[in-house]
Amino acid sequence: MISLEHVEKRYPGTASAAVGDLTLEIDEGETVALVGPSGCGKTTTLKMINRLIEPTGGRIVLDGTNVLEQDPVQLRRGIGYVIQHTGLLPHRTIRQNIATVPHLVGWDDERVDARVDELLEIFDLDRELPDRYPAELSGGQRQRVGVARALAADPPVMLMDEPFAAVDPIVRGRLQDQFLEIQDRLRKTIVFVTHDVDEAIKLSDRMAILNVGGVLEQFAPPETVLREPANDFVREFVGAERGLKRLALIKVDDIQVDPGPVVAPGAGADEARRAIDAAGFGWVSVVDEGELLGWVDHQALQGCVMAGEATPRRFSAYVTGRDSLRQALDSIVTSRTAVAVVVTEGQHYRGVLTLERISQEILA
Amino acid sequence: MSDLLAGATTFLSQQDTEPLIRWIWISDHVDEIVSRGLQHVYLTIVTVVIGFLIAFPAAVYASRHRWAVSPITSISGVLYTIPAFAFIFLLLPITGLSLTTVVVPLIAYSLLILFRNTLAGLDSVEPEVKEAAIGMGLSRRQLLWRVEVPLAMPVIIAGLRIATVSSIGLITIAALIGRGGFGQFILDGLNTFFWTPLLVGVVLSVALAFAADLLLLGLQRLVTPWARASGVRAVAT
Numbered sequence: 073m074i075s076l077e078h079v080e081k082r083y084p085g086t087a088s089a090a091v092g093d094l095t096l097e098i099d100e101g102e103t104v105a106l107v108g109p110s111g112c113g114k115t116t117t118l119k120m121i122n123r124l125i126e127p128t129g130g131r132i133v134l135d136g137t138n139v140l141e142q143d144p145v146q147l148r149r150g151i152g153y154v155i156q157h158t159g160l161l162p163h164r165t166i167r168q169n170i171a172t173v174p175h176l177v178g179w180d181d182e183r184v185d186a187r188v189d190e191l192l193e194i195f196d197l198d199r200e201l202p203d204r205y206p207a208e209l210s211g212g213q214r215q216r217v218g219v220a221r222a223l224a225a226d227p228p229v230m231l232m233d234e235p236f237a238a239v240d241p242i243v244r245g246r247l248q249d250q251f252l253e254i255q256d257r258l259r260k261t262i263v264f265v266t267h268d269v270d271e272a273i274k275l276s277d278r279m280a281i282l283n284v285g286g287v288l289e290q291f292a293p294p295e296t297v298l299r300e301p302a303n304d305f306v307r308e309f310v311g312a313e314r315g316l317k318r319l320a321l322i323k324v325d326d327i328q329v330d331p332g333p334v335v336a337p338g339a340g341a342d343e344a345r346r347a348i349d350a351a352g353f354g355w356v357s358v359v360d361e362g363e364l365l366g367w368v369d370h371q372a373l374q375g376c377v378m379a380g381e382a383t384p385r386r387f388s389a390y391v392t393g394r395d396s397l398r399q400a401l402d403s404i405v406t407s408r409t410a411v412a413v414v415v416t417e418g419q420h421y422r423g424v425l426t427l428e429r430i431s432q433e434i435l436a
Numbered sequence: 437m438s439d440l441l442a443g444a445t446t447f448l449s450q451q452d453t454e455p456l457i458r459w460i461w462i463s464d465h466v467d468e469i470v471s472r473g474l475q476h477v478y479l480t481i482v483t484v485v486i487g488f489l490i491a492f493p494a495a496v497y498a499s500r501h502r503w504a505v506s507p508i509t510s511i512s513g514v515l516y517t518i519p520a521f522a523f524i525f526l527l528l529p530i531t532g533l534s535l536t537t538v539v540v541p542l543i544a545y546s547l548l549i550l551f552r553n554t555l556a557g558l559d560s561v562e563p564e565v566k567e568a569a570i571g572m573g574l575s576r577r578q579l580l581w582r583v584e585v586p587l588a589m590p591v592i593i594a595g596l597r598i599a600t601v602s603s604i605g606l607i608t609i610a611a612l613i614g615r616g617g618f619g620q621f622i623l624d625g626l627n628t629f630f631w632t633p634l635l636v637g638v639v640l641s642v643a644l645a646f647a648a649d650l651l652l653l654g655l656q657r658l659v660t661p662w663a664r665a666s667g668v669r670a671v672a673t
Contacts, residue, residue: 159562
C-alpha cells in the first residue's frame with residue numbers, strides 16, 4: 073500500500089541526514105507505529121509521505137504511484153492527517169471543520185452533511201457540538217473531532233502525528249480504545265508516530281523502531297518485538313517489563329485454558345474431596361450444567377454427602393476470553409484462590425489459568 | 437504659519453465677547469456641514485482603502501518572505517516621521533492643490549500601522565493550524581483566504597481602526613490647502629475669530645472618529661463570531 077524505498081532527508085548545512093536510507097513496506101489495512109527517541113526522524117518520515125517535508129532521495133510509492141510525482145495538494149486531499157494539537161480551525165464550527173476535505177474535493181452539501189452526521193455518530197460526539205467552535209470543546213472532544221475530520225472524505229490512508237499525546241492519561245486510554253474499535257471496523261492503512269512505546273504496542277499491528285538518523289532497528293508486530301528484540305537498542309527502547317507488556321497483548325482466547333478442578337452439584341462429597349486433593353488448589357469449582365456456581369473447600373464440605381449440599385462461595389474475580397493475560401495475571405495475584413477463573417459471557421465456566429500456565433506462555 | 441498663531445492669539449483675547457455657539461450659524465450652514473462631512477468621510481475612506489491595498493499585500497509577502505519585514509518596516513517608519521505640514525508642502529509643487537496632495541501623506545502615515553498589524557495578525561495564526569490545513573490539502577491561496585486572513589481579522593481590524601481614527605484627525609490639517617473636510621471649519625474659525633465653526637469642526641471630526649471606530653468594532657464582531665467562543669471552555673470530555 074505504502075512503500076518507502078531508500079528514502080532520505082538531508083537538510084542543507086547539516087552533516088548527518090535526518091533520515092538516512094529508510095526502506096519500509098506498509099500493507100493495506102494495517103496500523104504501523106513509527107517509534108523511537110527524539111531525533112530518530114519518525115515525524116520527518118511521516119511528513120514525507122504526504123510531502124509536508126520533501127524527501128531529498130528515494131521513492132515513496134502510495135497505491136502504485138510515486139507521491140513525489142503527484143501534485144502535493146491533490147495528494148494530501150486523499151490522505152487523512154491528524155496532528156498532536158489537532159490543528160482544528162478555530163474560526164470554523166465543528167461541522168465546518170469536519171467538512172473541510174469533503175468540500176475541498178467537491179462533495180455536494182447534502183452528501184457532506186450526511187457524512188458529518190455519520191462521523192459524529194461514530195465518534196460518539198454530542199449532538200449539540202457540531203455548531204460550536206473548537207475553543208468550546210474539551211481536549212478529548214477536540215482530539216476526536218481531529219480524527220473524525222481526517223476520516224471525513226474516507227481516505228484509504230491516514231497519517232497521525234502523536235495523535236493522543238496532548239490529552240491526560242485517562243482520556244488517552246479511552247481515545248485509544250475508541251481508535252482500536254473504529255479501526256477494527258474501517259481497516260484503514262494507518263501510519264502513526266508516537267514516542268510512547270506502550271501506545272505503539274497497544275495500537276499497532278507492526279511497529280517500526282527507528283534509531284537516530286532514521287535507521288530502522290526492527291520492524292515487526294509488537295509481540296515479536298517484545299519477545300525477540302532485534303538488538304540491544306530495541307531491548308533498551310521497549311524498556312523494562314517486556315514480559316508484562318507482552319502479556320497485555322495476548323488474549324485469554326489465544327491460549328489453551330486448563331480445565332481445573334470441577335465437580336457437579338449432584339456429585340458425591342467424596343468425589344469433590346478427591347478433586348480438591350488432585351488439583352492441589354485446596355478447592356473445587358462447582359459447575360451446574362456449564363453454569364459456574366462458585367467454589368467449595370474441605371471445610372465447606374464437612375458433613376456433606378453430596379457436593380451440592382455445601383454452599384459454594386463466589387470467586388472474587390473472573391476473566392473472559394477477551395481479557396488479556398495481563399488482566400488474568402492481575403486476577404491471579406489478587407485472588408485468594410490463586411488462579412484466574414475463565415468464564416464466557418453469562419458465567420459459563422471455561423476453566424482456570426494458573427501462574428505456571430502464564431509463565432509457560434511468556435517463555436514459549 | 438506665524439500669521440496663524442497671531443490670529444489665534446487675537447482670537448483668544450476676543451473670547452469674552454463672542455458666545456461659544458451661535459446656533460443660527462449652524463442652521464445657516466447645514467449644506468456646507470454636510471458637504472464637508474462627506475468630503476471628510478470620502479478622504480478617510482480613500483486613505484484607508486488605498487493604504488490597506490498597499491499594506492495588505494506587503495504584509496502577506498513579508499509573512500512568507502521574512503527578509504522583507506525589516507526593509508518594509510523601515511520605509512513605512514521613515515514615511516511616518518515626516519511632519520504633515522512638510523509632507524503637504526513638499527507635494528504642492530508636484531500635485532498642486534488637489535486631493536492627491538492630501539491623500540498621499542495620509543496614506544503614507546497609515547502604512548506603518550496597517551502593515552504591522554496585518555503582519556502581526558498573520559503571524560498570530562498558530563503553526564499547527566496552518567500545518568493541519570496544509571496537511572488536509574489546502575493550497576497556498578486557500579490557506580491565506582480561508583485560514584490565515586479570517587484568523588488574523590481581529591488584529592487586522594484593530595489596525596484599520598487606529599489608521600481610520602488617526603486619518604480622520606489628520607485630515608483636518610489638509611484644510612491648509614482647502615481640502616480638509618471638517619478641518620476647514622476649524623481653520624475658518626481661527627481666521628475669523630469665530631468660536632462656532634471652530635467648535636463645529638472639532639466636535640464633528642471627533643464624533644466622526646468615534647462613529648468610524650464603533651462601526652469597525654461592530655464589523656470585527658460580525659466577522660469573528662468564533663473569537664467570543666474562545667473565552668468559554670467545556671468541561672466534559
